[in-house]
Amino acid sequence: MKSVSLLLALGLGAAVIVGASCGGNPPPQPVTPNADSAAAAERAKQDSIAAAQAEAERQAAAERERIARQREADSIAALSRASEEVRTTLAAMIHFDLDKSSLRGDDLGTLDQKVAILQANPGLKIRIGGHCDERGSDEYNLALGNRRAQSAKQYLVSHGIDASRIETQSWGEERPLVNGHDESAWSQNRRDEFEVTSGGDNLHRP
Amino acid sequence: MRNEIRFAALLLAVGPFGRPAAAQDTTSIDRGVRIGIIYRPGVRPGLVMLPRTGGGMGLDSVRIMVARDIDYSDRFEVITLPGGDSIRLAGSPTAKRGTGRRPGGTAATGGAQSGSTLNYPLYQALGADFALDITAAGDTTVATLHDIAAAGIRRTVRARLPRPGDPDFRMAVHRLADQALQAALGTPGIAATRVLFVKDGKVYQIDQDGADQKLVSSTNRQAMSPAWGSDGRQFAYMEFQAGKGWLYLQEMATGQRTAVSTTGTALDFTPAFSPDGQTLAFSRATEEGTDLYTINIKNNCCLRRLTVGRFSDNLSPTFSPDGQRIAFVSTRPGLPQIYVMAADGTDQQLFAPFDYGVTGSSNAPEWSPDGQSVAFHRDVAGTLQVFVLDVRTRTVRQLTSVGRNEDPTWAPDSRHLAFVSDRSGYRQLWIIDLDTGRIRPLLQQSGARLPAWSPRLSEASSSTP
Numbered sequence: 001m002k003s004v005s006l007l008l009a010l011g012l013g014a015a016v017i018v019g020a021s022c023g024g025n026p027p028p029q030p031v032t033p034n035a036d037s038a039a040a041a042e043r044a045k046q047d048s049i050a051a052a053q054a055e056a057e058r059q060a061a062a063e064r065e066r067i068a069r070q071r072e073a074d075s076i077a078a079l080s081r082a083s084e085e086v087r088t089t090l091a092a093m094i095h096f097d098l099d100k101s102s103l104r105g106d107d108l109g110t111l112d113q114k115v116a117i118l119q120a121n122p123g124l125k126i127r128i129g130g131h132c133d134e135r136g137s138d139e140y141n142l143a144l145g146n147r148r149a150q151s152a153k154q155y156l157v158s159h160g161i162d163a164s165r166i167e168t169q170s171w172g173e174e175r176p177l178v179n180g181h182d183e184s185a186w187s188q189n190r191r192d193e194f195e196v197t198s199g200g201d202n203l204h205r206p
Numbered sequence: 207m208r209n210e211i212r213f214a215a216l217l218l219a220v221g222p223f224g225r226p227a228a229a230q231d232t233t234s235i236d237r238g239v240r241i242g243i244i245y246r247p248g249v250r251p252g253l254v255m256l257p258r259t260g261g262g263m264g265l266d267s268v269r270i271m272v273a274r275d276i277d278y279s280d281r282f283e284v285i286t287l288p289g290g291d292s293i294r295l296a297g298s299p300t301a302k303r304g305t306g307r308r309p310g311g312t313a314a315t316g317g318a319q320s321g322s323t324l325n326y327p328l329y330q331a332l333g334a335d336f337a338l339d340i341t342a343a344g345d346t347t348v349a350t351l352h353d354i355a356a357a358g359i360r361r362t363v364r365a366r367l368p369r370p371g372d373p374d375f376r377m378a379v380h381r382l383a384d385q386a387l388q389a390a391l392g393t394p395g396i397a398a399t400r401v402l403f404v405k406d407g408k409v410y411q412i413d414q415d416g417a418d419q420k421l422v423s424s425t426n427r428q429a430m431s432p433a434w435g436s437d438g439r440q441f442a443y444m445e446f447q448a449g450k451g452w453l454y455l456q457e458m459a460t461g462q463r464t465a466v467s468t469t470g471t472a473l474d475f476t477p478a479f480s481p482d483g484q485t486l487a488f489s490r491a492t493e494e495g496t497d498l499y500t501i502n503i504k505n506n507c508c509l510r511r512l513t514v515g516r517f518s519d520n521l522s523p524t525f526s527p528d529g530q531r532i533a534f535v536s537t538r539p540g541l542p543q544i545y546v547m548a549a550d551g552t553d554q555q556l557f558a559p560f561d562y563g564v565t566g567s568s569n570a571p572e573w574s575p576d577g578q579s580v581a582f583h584r585d586v587a588g589t590l591q592v593f594v595l596d597v598r599t600r601t602v603r604q605l606t607s608v609g610r611n612e613d614p615t616w617a618p619d620s621r622h623l624a625f626v627s628d629r630s631g632y633r634q635l636w637i638i639d640l641d642t643g644r645i646r647p648l649l650q651q652s653g654a655r656l657p658a659w660s661p662r663l664s665e666a667s668s669s670t671p
Contacts, residue, residue, distance in 0.1 A: 099541070099567065127449070137569035137583065137590070137612065138656060139431060139489075140535060140542055142451070142475050143519040146491035153493070169449040170473055170491055174407075174428060 079202065086203035087196065089113050090126065094152060096190040099136060101147035103155060111152060114194065115159040116206035123199030127167040128152050131193065133186035134173050145170030152192045167197060250642075251335035253282035253390070256324075259341060264370035268347055268379050269340045274415055275383035275397035276338065278646070280622070280639040282390075285334050326357040336360070336390050349382055351389045361389035376418055377663060384662070394662060396617045401624050401648060402432040402441055403635060403657040409443055414617070414637075414659075416648055424461055431656055435479045438663045442466075442477035442486060451475045453488055455503065467506040476522045480549070481529045487512075489521035496521050498534055498551070512551030522570060525549065527577045533557055534571065541567045544582055544595065558582065558595045558602050568593070570613045574620040575661070581614035581623055592625050594640070605638060615659045624648055624657045 092114075094107035103111070118124055130149030132141035149168035157163045178185040255273045258265060277284045329337050329352075337352040347367050353360040363385045368375045380397035387395035399414045407428035412419040423429050425445065432443040439459065445452045451473035456463035466474070466486060473491035480487065486503045489496050496519035498512040513520035518538040525532055529549060536545040536554075543565075544558035557580065558568060566585025573580050580595040584604075590612040592605045605611075609629035616623055617637075627636045632652040638645045648657075 129449075135588075137542075137567070139476050139522055140567070140569045142430075142473060143489070143491055143496040143521050143537075146473060146496060147519065150493055150495070167449075168493065171446075174430075174446070 082205055083201075083203040086117055086121075086205055087200065090117050090196065090203075091194050093191045093193055095187060096148055096192075098133070098186070098190065099144070101130075101144060101151050103151050108155075111155050112159070113206075115156055115161060117203065118156065118161045118165065120204045120206035121199060124196065124203065125165045125167070125198045127169060127195050127197045129175075129193040129195070130168070130170045131175060131177070131189060131191050132173045133189040134176065134181070135186060136173065138173060141172035142170050145172045148190075148192055152194075250281060250283050251390070252285050252333040253336045253338060254285040254287060254329055254332060254334040256337050256339040257287050259339075264367070264375070265340065265342050265347070267370055268367065268382070271376065271379045271415070272338070272340055272349070272383040272386065275380055275395065276387065278415060278637075279387055279395050279397070279619075280642050280644055281387065281393075281395075282336070283333065285332055324352055324354075326352070326354050329354045338386055347382065349386045351386055361386075363389065376413060378665075380413070380415070381665070393619070396619045396622060396662070398663050399618060400660045400663065401615070401635065401657050402434065402660070403649070403654045404430055404432065405651065405654045409441075410654075412635075412649055414648070419649070422456070422458075422461070424456070424463060431476050432658045433477050433479060434658055434660050435483055436481050436661055437483060438661045441658070442479065444475045444477065451491070453477050453486070455486075466501060466503065468501055468509045478523045478525060478532075480525050481527055485549075487523035487525065487532060489523070491519075495519050498523050498532070500549075510551075512547070513554070520545075524571050524573045524580070526573050527575055533573055533580050535569050541565075543568045544571050544580065557600070558593070559600060571595075572615055574616045575618050576620035578620065579616075581616060583612040583614065583625075592623065592638075605640070611636075613656055615657045617659050618662050622659075624659050626655050626657065 090113075092110050094110050095104065096102075097104065114126075118126070128149045130145035130147065130152075132145050132148075136144060146168070149170055153163070153166045153168050156166055173189070176185070176189045177191065178188045180186075253276060255269065255276070258269060273284070273286075276282055324337060334354050337354060339348075339350040339352065341348045341350070343364075345366055346364050349363040349365070351360045351362075352358070363382060365378060365382045365385075367378045367382070377398055380399075383397040384395035387393070387397070396414060400411045401414060402409055402411050402422070404410075407430075408421060408423035409429050409432050410419055411422050422441075428446045430444045430446075432441050434441050435455075440455055440457050442453060442455050445454060447470075450470055453466040453469040453474045454463045455466065466477075466488075473496075475489050475491070477486050477488045479485070480500075484502060484504050485500050487498060487500045490499050495515045495517070497515050498520045500508075500510045500512060502508040512532070513534075513536070515536070515538070518536060519542070520534055520536045520538075522535040523532045524534070531546055532549050533544060533546045535542045537543075538545075539556075539560075539562065543556065543560050545554060546557035547554040557571075560568065566587075568582055568584040571580050571582040578597055580597060582593055582595065583590045584593050584602075586604070586607075589610045591607060592611045592614045593602045594605060595602045605614075605623070606625075606627070609627055610633075611625055611627045611629070614623045614625040621640050622637055623640065624635055624637050626633055628634075629636070630647070630650075633655060634650055634652060635648040635654045635657055636645055637648050
């Protein structure tokens, strides 16, 4: 809805600009009568009117073209802004309790948003990366990270997303998001990351 | 202790002397608390390194290295003599049991036979059971082991060592030390061994005495979990590549590496060689979870799945030295614990006992080369500690308690373990001797992890091309 009203506003604004530029065109100046020939004068008048009109039309056309281009650019910007927002929502991480791979209740909303985005963008494919904090065993964390990625994937699949659209991988504790040795760092590092693998150029809002 | 006291008394009689050469490394060692280790001081045989006589190329560094190796074996009470030759010279004329041997002798004119006259009673008074003499005869280095009580030479070992500075020099000296130790005790030593480890995502090797650290990784991709082949000629490790975990085999001598044939489709990790070198066991993480597989690496065939976890993960395999069984980690009880099965995947059962709901996660098992123990680490009150499982009685004991201690790996003598500890403030590699409880740092650099101790390295397996 937001995007539609934004587009409407942009369109209206463009129309106002077009109108203003047409009305703002100076009217053709009256030509001084030629004593020699009223006909010539009339002809000259007609010529100059025609010239002025042609000039006005040419300017109006140029302006229309400029507006059209601007509008197109604006709508592309708007679209890519929307796409960017969708991408940000899609990339929102979810987090886990220590040594756990079960989804937390406060993350289900985040996952539901991803379900909606995947449904609104049938060409979109993603990869989920499972990560752990440094406290567990280095090698076991590879298995735990795998479980964490699978947990999120299973949730998305159980909400109707085709499994073939979701890749998973585990990084264990090898890619910490935050470097630190306290609970604040650890809790941020126990996470799933979501990234687009294909079909992410023009994402639609759900 | 008794040896040091006697020695001190004797030194007072002899006169001023230099700083003992090997004492430096031992003074700051005992920071670790020992739990479950029975320390019996004084029961180890005393060994004295004889002062040098005569010169020889690199003889001093050979002597220092051999003395350190003997010390690090933790099998002797090492008695260090002062730098001068006063004791030896003072002893020679009064030698009573050295009859029949020519007195004196220099390195230039001969080795053991000519230089063997020792004042055995004097060394016996020092508490020595053995005396080790390192001399040079031409281009040959001679290690002579004297049996003090028998008042004679136990064995003479001759070696043509590479020049100091040669890449093979240190390993050759370590082998000499191992031969001397074997001559004394009948048990092979661990001087000619190395430890692989991971630091900053790369695999390195380091000699067991902390020397010759060297990069062995050949790519910039992140590596984990190095594991030695049982002949010491190759190792396996895991590398992150394109979002998967790839297993590679790499030749130690040439650095040549090959990907394991079935790898690259999933996250493969924690490789482990079977003792006969035919089979590689590993963990594979897929959408079904993590399970154990084996593959024949000689014929690149016969991928075999050993566990079917479904709702649990199975990982970190380690073969028994007879190749019949595999210990591993399983999350089937909820948290990871140590399990065991036959090498074909049958007869899976709990290995290291735990109290359900009380005992923390247990991980990183490694079967000892003598087959009697499995070392692993376990979460105790939020940090990790090294444990050892007795295979026969299936009881566990905790070895460490200071700081975080993890990823133990056995030396070939099955009595030393290298492990990662942050007891000094940052994570580095340490070595503990299970018999004496002595702990020494192997590598004083932050960030080292996942150590793997080599088997004994023969000349062929450790030579540098």
